[in-house]
Amino acid sequence: MNHPAPPNDLDAQPFWDASARNVLLLKRCMETGKCFHYPREFSPFTAGPTEWVEASGFGEIYSCSIAYRAKPAYCIAYVRLDEGPIVLSNIEADDLTKVAIGQRVRVVFRNVGDRMAPFFIPVS
Numbered sequence: 001m002n003h004p005a006p007p008n009d010l011d012a013q014p015f016w017d018a019s020a021r022n023v024l025l026l027k028r029c030m031e032t033g034k035c036f037h038y039p040r041e042f043s044p045f046t047a048g049p050t051e052w053v054e055a056s057g058f059g060e061i062y063s064c065s066i067a068y069r070a071k072p073a074y075c076i077a078y079v080r081l082d083e084g085p086i087v088l089s090n091i092e093a094d095d096l097t098k099v100a101i102g103q104r105v106r107v108v109f110r111n112v113g114d115r116m117a118p119f120f121i122p123v124s
Contacts, residue, residue, distance in 0.1 A: 012039045014052055019116045022109045024055040026083055037085040057107035058082045058123070066096050075099050079120050090119045098122075 018025040026035040027050045029043035035053065036044055043050050064077035075091040077099070091099050092108070105120035 011041055015039050016115050018052075018054075019109055019118060022116070024057045024107050024118055025052050026055045026081070026085060027051070028053045035081070035083040035085050037081075037087050053083075055107075056082050059087075059105055059120070061091065061099065061101050061103045061105060061120075062086050063101060064091060064099055066099065068096075077120070079105055087118070089117075092119055092121050 015025050025039075026037055027039045027043075028035045029045045029048065030051055031043065031046045031048045034043075034045055035055070039052075041050065042048065059079045059081040062078040062080040064075055066075045067073055073096055075093065075096050076088070077091045078086050078088055079091075080086045091105065092110075093099050099122070104123040106123050107118045108121050109116040110119045111117075
């Protein structure tokens with residue numbers, strides 16, 4: 001399946017650079033310790049300083065929708081990462097009918113346009 005390249009955003013460049021190395025980075029508020037996504041310079045919680053941290057790459061499906069009429073069919077989902085943030089991504093599975101809310105997933109990286117992006121697969 002062809003996916004469009006994500007937009008280029010200078011605040012997110014370290015995220016994309018890490019994705020090219022198969023590493024999932026998140027921003028963390030230095031005052032509250034809470035992680036968040038989409039990356040930005042200032043904390044959405046306090047407007048204070050932030051730092052980059054490496055995420056575990058694990059989470060669970062918070063919400064999902066399967067496009068069965070698309071060829072090939074695909075699943076888009078919100079994934080709640082173990083670190084707290086909810087991210088929008090695709091779920092890849094051999095059998096999309098078995099994708100379910102609450103299912104554990106882990107990150108994998110796929111080529112989308114000119115960069116690598118995080119997708120998720122079920123944890124067996």
